[in-house]
Amino acid sequence: MIKNLAIILVVFLCAKSTYSELYTALAELEELLHTEHALITVIKNYITAQEQNMLLLKRYVEAYTDQYKKASDDAQAYVENPINAYLLVKRLTTDWEVVQNLINKNIGEELITDFYEHTTDLKFPSYEDLNGAAVALTRLQDTYQLDTSSLANGEINGVKYATELTAADCFELGRQSYNNADHYHTYLWMMEADERLKREVNQTVERSEILEYLAFSTFMLGHVGLALTLTNKILELVPTHERALRNKVYYEDEITKTNSPQSTGENESILIIQNNTEGSLPYEALCRGEIRPSDAILAQLKCRYTDNGNPFLKIAPFKVEEAYLDPQILIFHDVMADHEIATIKELARPRFQRASVLNFFTGAMEIVQYRISKSAWLKEIEHKHIADVVQRVEDMTRLSMETAEELQVVNYGIGGHYEPHFDFAVAGDANAFKSLGAGNRIATLLFYMSDVAQGGATVFPYLDVALWPKKGAAAFWYNLHSSGEGDKRTRHAACPVLAGSKWSTLPNGLIHSCINVITIIFFLVSNKWMHEDGQQFRRPCDLERPPPEFTA
Incomplete structure (x- = not known):
C-alpha cells in the first residue's frame, strides 16, 4: 500500500x-x-x-x-456430494482467481510469487476441471430429471445435501454450458442465476451479464421473440451496451423476416423447458428407478445359499440373490470384507488414470466422453487381499482365473457414468483382446466397494433390470451364450452417482464361453473380466445357435 x-x-x-x-x-x-x-x-x-x-x-x-469446517467433519462424504464437489472446484478456480487479484492489489506480486514458491505440493484444479464439474452436474440434472431450483438449493430428490448456490455459482454453471454450446442448460442456469440475484443483498454478479448469455442462448434455441425481450432488458440496464444494440437490430430483422410476433417472455420460457425435457434416454428411466421387470418375472426370482460344489464352502456358503433368470444375473452378498476394500483402495489410489475403452476395430485403448471415471489395475501378487479376492471370484463363478484380466478398480467422479455398452467384443472385431490371446470375455463379475446414497445403479435396458450398489456385494453374469456368441441382452450401463462415491471392482468376471477366456472388470468399484480360454470343462460349449434376440 x-x-x-x-x-x-x-x-x-x-x-x-x-x-x-x-x-x-x-x-x-x-x-x-x-x-x-x-x-x-x-x-x-x-x-x-x-x-x-x-x-x-x-x-x-x-x-x-x-x-x-463442514468438510472437516467427514471429508469423504463432503466431496462425494456432486454439488459440494462442483463448488470446491469452483472455489479453487474462478473464485481463487478473484481472491488472487484482490491480494495482488493489497500486497503486490511479491507475496503471490512467494506463495507459489512455497506451495509446490498443493494441487489446483484447472479450468478443464471446472468445465468437467459443471458438465457433470448438468448430466445428473438430465439423468435424474432434477429441478434446477432445488439443485441450486443444495437439494437432491428432496434431501438437503449441500450449501445453496449463489447467483454467481449458477451463472458460472450457465457460462460453462455456453462454452460447450449447450444452450438449453445455459438457459436453465442463467434463469436461476437471475432469480437468485433478485434476492441477494450483496449481489454476486452483474444482471446485464446474465441477460446477455440468456438472450443469446434463447435465440439459439429458436425463440427470437424472447431473445429480443431479454436484449431490451439489457439495454434498460446499460443503454450503451454494444453487443445488445447490434443484437437488437438483428433480432428485429429476424422477427420481420419470419413474421413472428414479439414474445412477452413468460409463455415462451415455459415452452423452452417443455421442448427440451423430452430427450431422456431409455436407460435413464432405469437409473431413476421408474422401470422394473414385470411381476411375473419377479415372482420367479429366489434367494439361496450355495457352496457351488466346493467342499470348503460347506461351512460358509455364499448368499446368492437372483436378479434375473434368462440371462442369469446373480448378486453375491457379503463377498468382500472391509479390510480387503481398504487395501484395494489404498493400492489403487496412486495409480488412477482416466479410464479408457477398447476400440474393437483398432485394438487400441481410447478415452471417450461416454465413460467418465478413473481406473487402476491390480495384480494378485501385489497383496494377499487381492489374491484372496481373485480366488473368491473363482469360487463364486467356478471359472478359471488363469486367463482372466487383472483386477480393475474404478472410481467414478462427479457425474461419472458409462453409457450402455457390451463387455464382449461383437462379431467382426478381429482386434478385440488380440493382445491377451485368450478369446472373448465370457463373463463379468463386479464388486461394489461402497454404499451409494442415491443413484449409481448398474442397469440392463433390454431386461428392465437395475442393480443398486451395496458395499461388499458382487454382481455376476455371462456375456456370451454357451455357443460362444455374444448375448446382446447383457448390454448395460453405469448410472451416474447422485450422492456418494461409487467404487467398484471387477475380478475375473467376464468369462468367455467356448473359447474359455475370463475377462475381469471392476465396475464403479472393482471389476474382474474372465475370458473363454480355459473354461472348456467349466462351462461346456453348446453347438446350437441361440434364438434371435433384438437389434442393438
Whole structure:
C-alpha cells in the first residue's frame, strides 16, 4: 500500500513539475490547493477501494472457512456430494482467481510469487476441471430429471445435501454450458442465476451479464421473440451496451423476416423447458428407478445359499440373490470384507488414470466422453487381499482365473457414468483382446466397494433390470451364450452417482464361453473380466445357435 501511495505522489509531483518558482506568486500557490484537494480525493478513493477489497476478502475467507469446517467433519462424504464437489472446484478456480487479484492489489506480486514458491505440493484444479464439474452436474440434472431450483438449493430428490448456490455459482454453471454450446442448460442456469440475484443483498454478479448469455442462448434455441425481450432488458440496464444494440437490430430483422410476433417472455420460457425435457434416454428411466421387470418375472426370482460344489464352502456358503433368470444375473452378498476394500483402495489410489475403452476395430485403448471415471489395475501378487479376492471370484463363478484380466478398480467422479455398452467384443472385431490371446470375455463379475446414497445403479435396458450398489456385494453374469456368441441382452450401463462415491471392482468376471477366456472388470468399484480360454470343462460349449434376440 505504501508503495502504491508513493507512486500516486510521484505522479502528482511530476504533473506539477512544469511550474517554476511557485513560491513567488501567491496566485500560483493557491493553485496547489486544488492539487492537494485532488490528491486527497485520490488517496480517499484508494483507501475506499482497499477497504472494499478487504471486505470482499473477508467474505471469501469466511466462505472458505465455513465450507472447510463442514468438510472437516467427514471429508469423504463432503466431496462425494456432486454439488459440494462442483463448488470446491469452483472455489479453487474462478473464485481463487478473484481472491488472487484482490491480494495482488493489497500486497503486490511479491507475496503471490512467494506463495507459489512455497506451495509446490498443493494441487489446483484447472479450468478443464471446472468445465468437467459443471458438465457433470448438468448430466445428473438430465439423468435424474432434477429441478434446477432445488439443485441450486443444495437439494437432491428432496434431501438437503449441500450449501445453496449463489447467483454467481449458477451463472458460472450457465457460462460453462455456453462454452460447450449447450444452450438449453445455459438457459436453465442463467434463469436461476437471475432469480437468485433478485434476492441477494450483496449481489454476486452483474444482471446485464446474465441477460446477455440468456438472450443469446434463447435465440439459439429458436425463440427470437424472447431473445429480443431479454436484449431490451439489457439495454434498460446499460443503454450503451454494444453487443445488445447490434443484437437488437438483428433480432428485429429476424422477427420481420419470419413474421413472428414479439414474445412477452413468460409463455415462451415455459415452452423452452417443455421442448427440451423430452430427450431422456431409455436407460435413464432405469437409473431413476421408474422401470422394473414385470411381476411375473419377479415372482420367479429366489434367494439361496450355495457352496457351488466346493467342499470348503460347506461351512460358509455364499448368499446368492437372483436378479434375473434368462440371462442369469446373480448378486453375491457379503463377498468382500472391509479390510480387503481398504487395501484395494489404498493400492489403487496412486495409480488412477482416466479410464479408457477398447476400440474393437483398432485394438487400441481410447478415452471417450461416454465413460467418465478413473481406473487402476491390480495384480494378485501385489497383496494377499487381492489374491484372496481373485480366488473368491473363482469360487463364486467356478471359472478359471488363469486367463482372466487383472483386477480393475474404478472410481467414478462427479457425474461419472458409462453409457450402455457390451463387455464382449461383437462379431467382426478381429482386434478385440488380440493382445491377451485368450478369446472373448465370457463373463463379468463386479464388486461394489461402497454404499451409494442415491443413484449409481448398474442397469440392463433390454431386461428392465437395475442393480443398486451395496458395499461388499458382487454382481455376476455371462456375456456370451454357451455357443460362444455374444448375448446382446447383457448390454448395460453405469448410472451416474447422485450422492456418494461409487467404487467398484471387477475380478475375473467376464468369462468367455467356448473359447474359455475370463475377462475381469471392476465396475464403479472393482471389476474382474474372465475370458473363454480355459473354461472348456467349466462351462461346456453348446453347438446350437441361440434364438434371435433384438437389434442393438
